[in-house]
Amino acid sequence: MSFFGEKCARCGAKTRHEVDGKATCVACDNEMQLLVEAKGEDLHLCPVDGATMSKEIAHMIVVDRCPTCQGVWLDGGELERLKGGVEASALMAMASGFTVPFG
Ligand SMILES: [Zn+2]
Numbered sequence: 001m002s003f004f005g006e007k008c009a010r011c012g013a014k015t016r017h018e019v020d021g022k023a024t025c026v027a028c029d030n031e032m033q034l035l036v037e038a039k040g041e042d043l044h045l046c047p048v049d050g051a052t053m054s055k056e057i058a059h060m061i062v063v064d065r066c067p068t069c070q071g072v073w074l075d076g077g078e079l080e081r082l083k084g085g086v087e088a089s090a091l092m093a094m095a096s097g098f099t100v101p102f103g
């Protein structure tokens with residue numbers, strides 16, 4: 001690792017943080033830990049088409065994404081976290097990927 005740090009293997013940000021010998025920025029490290037925790041949770045089925053959704057991290061919260069309709073779903077606790085601290089811009093970015101079962 002150089003004195004000036006290296007590029008995060010995940011997002012390319014400059015960092016001196018390392019995980020398993022790979023340059024990984026602190027934000028990515030945190031996200032990966034969240035993802036590891038999330039993998040231990042039950043997988044949810046898409047309410048729209050019944051496909052098994054995969055866990056993804058978006059803006060430091062765990063979401064379930066449907067591979068079929070690309071819908072994004074939040075667990076209750078995750079929604080609380082969103083309300084608690086994520087900027088509106090992040091919420092808007094999430095909302096653009098939402099499948100909203102209105103009507
Ligand atoms: Zn990173």
Ligand SMILES: [Zn+2]
Nearest residue numbers: 046049066069
């Ligand atoms: Zn779906």
